[in-house]
Amino acid sequence: MTDHDVYDLPDKATAPEAFKSRIQRFYGYWNRRVDGLPFGEVSLFMNWGYLPSGPDEARLLPRPDAVNASSVRLILELVGDTELTGRDVLDVGCGRGGTVHTLLGYFQPREVTGIDLTPENIAFCRRAVAAPRSRFLEGDAEQLPFPDQSFDVVTNVESSHCYPTIARFYAEVTRVLRPGGVFLYTDVFDRDEVTARRAEMSACGLDVLSDRDITPNVMLARAAEGASQLAGFGTAPAAETDDPTAQSDARVLDLVMARPGSDMQVAMTEGRLSYRILRARKRARLASRLRGPQRD
Numbered sequence: 001m002t003d004h005d006v007y008d009l010p011d012k013a014t015a016p017e018a019f020k021s022r023i024q025r026f027y028g029y030w031n032r033r034v035d036g037l038p039f040g041e042v043s044l045f046m047n048w049g050y051l052p053s054g055p056d057e058a059r060l061l062p063r064p065d066a067v068n069a070s071s072v073r074l075i076l077e078l079v080g081d082t083e084l085t086g087r088d089v090l091d092v093g094c095g096r097g098g099t100v101h102t103l104l105g106y107f108q109p110r111e112v113t114g115i116d117l118t119p120e121n122i123a124f125c126r127r128a129v130a131a132p133r134s135r136f137l138e139g140d141a142e143q144l145p146f147p148d149q150s151f152d153v154v155t156n157v158e159s160s161h162c163y164p165t166i167a168r169f170y171a172e173v174t175r176v177l178r179p180g181g182v183f184l185y186t187d188v189f190d191r192d193e194v195t196a197r198r199a200e201m202s203a204c205g206l207d208v209l210s211d212r213d214i215t216p217n218v219m220l221a222r223a224a225e226g227a228s229q230l231a232g233f234g235t236a237p238a239a240e241t242d243d244p245t246a247q248s249d250a251r252v253l254d255l256v257m258a259r260p261g262s263d264m265q266v267a268m269t270e271g272r273l274s275y276r277i278l279r280a281r282k283r284a285r286l287a288s289r290l291r292g293p294q295r296d
């Protein structure tokens with residue numbers, strides 16, 4: 001296998017394990033690509049970001065010196081007014097550590113754990129992002145390597161679309177959350193998918209508190225940054241080359257950057273994809289709800 005087919009992923013429903021290993025390869029490739037650039041060491045995000053269009057929900061704003069401010073803003077919007085002080089937080093699909101870094105820099109959690117399927121992501125996080133009150137582990141969202149009721153908050157940013165069985169991930173989120181714990185979740189969904197996902201969350205014991213369509217905000221970020229981010233890689237569009245490796249590279253970059261005119265950006269423009277922020281709370285068991293808060 002060479003780099004010319006890194007973009008081609010098998011069907012995740014029929015070949016889940018093969019799909020996961022190709023996801024690792026895809027993001028391993030992406031890491032090598034970013035690490036080779038002058039700004040590689042400060043490139044902590046792989047999401048499409050958020051620009052405000054009002055009404056917004058972030059209680060804090062990205063600092064003026066923030067690198068990838070629109071991605072920081074996405075995390076601040078995701079958190080909204082959720083209390084994180086003194087909480088144990090798990091970030092699933094942590095990528096290159098941008099969410100963990102933001103949560104530690106803007107809030108006062110007790111500890112933030114990042115977990116990701118791709119070894120290169122975790123190696124980068126341990127080298128470039130690790131800080132007191134953080135830890136990074138390799139692992140699968142569908143089989144989280146933590147005991148029951150280990151966390152107060154689970155975050156998940158633009159990663160769940162990679163999971164072959166998302167309901168298994170929701171069940172794992174429920175298992176590792178303490179009763180009353182909060183799931184802060186943002187991703188891009190097929191337009192018709194969100195209702196089913198909400199039902200799956202509910203069936204797992206997660207009560208959806210809010211569901212916000214932020215597609216316009218994500219598109220603003222892509223319009224402002226997509227083309228210039230791509231230019232930083234010096235890659236020609238796939239259509240401009242016959243070389244299969246260069247074509248594959250351009251497709252990978254288009255997917256991660258969603259520059260204007262790319263398949264993903266066009267699908268958002270046409271309403272076929274919807275980018276959401278969902279917040280949910282782990283349902284307390286009936287017995288503990290009846291007992292009341294003073295005896296819990």
Ligand SMILES: C[S@@+](CC[C@H](N)C(=O)[O-])C[C@H]1O[C@@H](n2cnc3c(N)ncnc32)[C@H](O)[C@@H]1O
Binds near residue numbers: 093118
């Ligand atoms: C688009 S990136 C987003 C990364 C990060 N959350 C961010 O906002 O920058 C998707 C991430 O999900 C990770 N991922 C995909 N499938 C996974 C799985 N089954 N378990 C854990 N992580 C997974 C990938 O390795 C990749 O780092």
